Amino acid sequence: xxxxxxxxxxxxxxxxxxxxxxxxxxxxxxxxxxxxxxxxxxxxxxxxxxxxxxxxxxxxxxxxxxxxxxxxxxxxxxxxxxxxxxxxxxxxxxxxxxxxxxxxxxxxxxxxxxxxxxxxxxxxxxxxxxxxxxxxxxxxxxxxxxxxxxxxxxxxxxxxxxxxxxxxxxxxxxxxxxxxxxxxxxxxxxxxxxxxxxxxxxxxxxxxxxxxxxxxxxxxxxxxxxxxxxxxxxxxxxxxxxxxxxx
Amino acid sequence: xxxxxxxxxxxxxxxxxxxxxxxxxxxxxxxxxxxxxxxxxxxxxxxxxxxxxxxxxxxxxxxxxxxxxxxxxxxxxxxxxxxxxxxxxxxxxxxxxxxxxxxxxxxxxxxxxxxxxxxxxxxxxxxxxxxxxxxxxxxxxxxxxxxxxxxxxxxxxxxxxxxxxxxxxxxxxxxxxxxxxxxxxxxxxxxxxxxxxxxxxxxxxxxxxxxxxxxxxxxxxxxxxxxxxxxxxxxxxxxxxxxxxxxxxxxxxxxxxxxxxxxxxxxxxxxxxxxxxxxxxxxxxxxxxxxxxxxxxxxxxxxxxxxxxxxxxxxxxxxxxxxxxxxxxxxxxxxxxxxxxxx
Numbered sequence: 410x411x412x413x414x415x416x417x418x419x420x421x422x423x424x425x426x427x428x429x430x431x432x433x434x435x436x437x438x439x440x441x442x443x444x445x446x447x448x449x450x451x452x453x454x455x456x457x458x459x460x461x462x463x464x465x466x467x468x469x470x471x472x473x474x475x476x477x478x479x480x481x482x483x484x485x486x487x488x489x490x491x492x493x494x495x496x497x498x499x500x501x502x503x504x505x506x507x508x509x510x511x512x513x514x515x516x517x518x519x520x521x522x523x524x525x526x527x528x529x530x531x532x533x534x535x536x537x538x539x540x541x542x543x544x545x546x547x548x549x550x551x552x553x554x555x556x557x558x559x560x561x562x563x564x565x566x567x568x569x570x571x572x573x574x575x576x577x578x579x580x581x582x583x584x585x586x587x588x589x590x591x592x593x594x595x596x597x598x599x600x601x602x603x604x605x606x607x608x609x610x611x612x613x614x615x616x617x618x619x620x621x622x623x624x625x626x627x628x629x630x631x632x633x634x635x636x637x638x639x640x641x642x643x644x645x646x647x648x649x650x651x652x653x654x655x656x
Numbered sequence: 657x658x659x660x661x662x663x664x665x666x667x668x669x670x671x672x673x674x675x676x677x678x679x680x681x682x683x684x685x686x687x688x689x690x691x692x693x694x695x696x697x698x699x700x701x702x703x704x705x706x707x708x709x710x711x712x713x714x715x716x717x718x719x720x721x722x723x724x725x726x727x728x729x730x731x732x733x734x735x736x737x738x739x740x741x742x743x744x745x746x747x748x749x750x751x752x753x754x755x756x757x758x759x760x761x762x763x764x765x766x767x768x769x770x771x772x773x774x775x776x777x778x779x780x781x782x783x784x785x786x787x788x789x790x791x792x793x794x795x796x797x798x799x800x801x802x803x804x805x806x807x808x809x810x811x812x813x814x815x816x817x818x819x820x821x822x823x824x825x826x827x828x829x830x831x832x833x834x835x836x837x838x839x840x841x842x843x844x845x846x847x848x849x850x851x852x853x854x855x856x857x858x859x860x861x862x863x864x865x866x867x868x869x870x871x872x873x874x875x876x877x878x879x880x881x882x883x884x885x886x887x888x889x890x891x892x893x894x895x896x897x898x899x900x901x902x903x904x905x906x907x908x909x910x911x912x913x914x915x916x917x918x919x920x921x922x923x924x925x926x927x928x929x930x931x932x933x934x935x936x937x938x939x940x941x942x943x944x945x946x947x948x949x950x951x952x953x954x955x956x957x958x959x960x961x962x963x964x965x966x967x968x969x970x971x972x973x974x975x976x977x978x979x980x981x982x983x984x985x986x987x988x989x990x991x992x993x994x995x996x997x998x999x
Contacts, residue, residue: 459870485872497867499860510860511871518853572871 410473412437412606413458413489413576418467420450420457420630427453429630431467435576440598441608442621442638450630451610452494455580458608459491460484472575486513490574492565494581494610500554504545504564507553508536511571536571543567543597559590566597570605577601579609583616591616618642672847676931680843684836688829696945698828699900704941705835706896707920709842711933713889714917719926719933720850721882722862724781726914727788731761731887733795733909735894740808740904741801750814750825757895758888764791765887766880773879776865788914795906807905811898825899835896842889850930858882916940923965925974932974939973 413435420428427450435441445451456462458469460481469477476484499507509515509532518524540546543563548556553564562582569577582598583591591613598620601607611617617624618638625635626647634644641647687701710732717723738760739753746752772783795802802808813825816834825831849855861868861875869875898904907913921927924936940958947954969976 461870480874481869482872482874485870491870493866497864497870499863499867501863502859506856510856510868513872515853516872521853524852568867568871 411435412472413608414470415458416468416470418454418457418464418469420453420462420464427630428457428464431457431627431630431632433458433625433632433635435606435608436622437575437606438602439606439622440602440620441606442617442624443608443610443627444612444614444617444624445627449627451627452580454627455491455578455610459489459578485572485574488573488575489578490569490572490576491578492569492580492582494584496561496565498553498561498564498568500552502553503550504553504556505533505536505540505549507564507568508539508571509533511568512536512539513572516572539567539571542570542601544593559586559593562586562590562594563597566601570601574605576606576608579607581610581612583611583613595620672844672851677843677847680931680934681840684840687836688832698832700941700945701832702828702835702896702900704937705832705839706893706900707917707937707941708839708934709835709896710890710893711917711920711924711926711937712842712846712930713886713893715921715926715930715933716846716850716858716889717882717886718918718921719928720855720858720862721879723776723879723883724918725784725883725886726781726918727784727786727791727911728886728890728917729911729913730788730791730909731765731890732894732897732913733904733906734764734791735761735891736898736901736904736908737795737802737808737894738891739895739898740811743811743814744808748812748814750816753814753899754892754895757898758891761891761894762884762888765890766884769880769883769887773876773883785911785914788909788911792906792909792911795909802904802906805906807903808898809903811902811904813899813902831900835900838892838896842892846889847930919962921972922970923962923972925972925976925978927975928971928978929974932972935973 411434413433415431415433418428418431419426431450431454433441443451443454453462457464460476460479460483463478467477468475471487471489474487476487476489499510502510512532512535514535515532537546537549540549543566545560545563545567548560553561556564562585566577566579566582569579579598582594586594595616598607598609602620609617609621618641621638623635623637624641625632626641627633634641634647636644684705688698691698691701714725714728717725717728735757739757742749742753742756746756768784768787771787772780775783795807796805798804813831816823816825816830823830825834850858857868857873857878861873861878865875894904894908897908920936920940921933922936923939924934925932926936943958943961944954947957951957965972969979971978
């Protein structure tokens, strides 16, 4: 049974139809890729799947529960996490606080006026462990805004991992990264795939085809194919329109 | 030097009895003795205490969560009217009046917050002004309830009664002591709140509402709660204002009052420090009384000071102090997060 499923999703903004009958199925413990040309509706699809936009029609289920139309904070608390194409961090705070704010144990004490902010050493250890997963433990006490671009991307992923999600949605994680940083990120995702179900949008086809177990190809707001990377390479239309040299 | 924010001035855990709190409580507990000695008067102490309660509560909204309300004078006024109406229509009771003041402002704030909490930025600010103006208009037009433009006059100052303890608050010195105790409780309570996880969540929402939502915070509810809380503190300040003035009138809730509290917060440095509003309120009243004793155009000079401050050091006086202490190597001993060696 699929961990995460979307059936016949539709989304329009005014007269413009952005998603038309999108269906996806993501198996537990897999890396699922979403690809497609610019303007195909990939990011809108992510926004709908993670509650940023409510769909006009269709159904989304997670672990057998209907989450259609639920708010982002409700979806996040169920174990669905995401990163953003455009960096979304708590820039004025230190790196470790970005992670602490996302930890479920901190969140549950968020309205407690008595507790000390950083009095709980278990919280600090837990946040450091999350940062260690993305190779940022040594930067824990620096201001998030001061990190170089690649490390800010890694922090985005750390913040997405901190709530202990079952599934992580990563929106163009290699965006703006150089070759070395992209390679490091691929290693990181390879490491994470053993612990999380991952769904990622990516423009870097080599990166995506190396990592994904299955890929959905979105064009004109529709899923035009969903298959394994090997089978997708055989699809001439996909190869010609999106894969270029990779195919 | 780059702009600093509240998050740059570290959170402190543990006891609220820090050196800054010690200085504050010392000043508060000795004011009646030194105010006349420096050429000032007891009533000024009451005014400052009332505005400090208003300002500290307001800064939860303005500085910590970064929601810019320009209509908060309305809740000060609602508190003042509610206190007055309780004394005149129901019973002469200190606690009943203050409870009515806080409740009325909380309910009004809660209703307004429900309408505006899905907004941020300019739309949020404009809606706070619009609601503030509605309340002000009601205060003027509902003659039968509010006394219209004249307001409620002759509001009694009820006695302080707590079990067997009873004393009059008719003179300004005793009213000052009562206001000062309330202010101390408010300051300690709010200090604890903003240095608890709740305060950090407010700052997280100020920095990035979207990210806060996607890590599981019900941002709408927290924005609603913060606005309502700040309205409750404004209501308490309004109740005390009504006692101090022995009247409540539409001017209390005017746009002018709403602008004044914003100016105090910005000049003092509420955007960067818990103590910013305290500095701003004190500076305003000192400017009013000291510069006002020299020239009638004191507000012009205070306004100029505000303009210069915003242009040169938008973080206000608290920001200046922080920068100076950092340069001198005396940054505050608190922590934004403990380093591994500290935990």
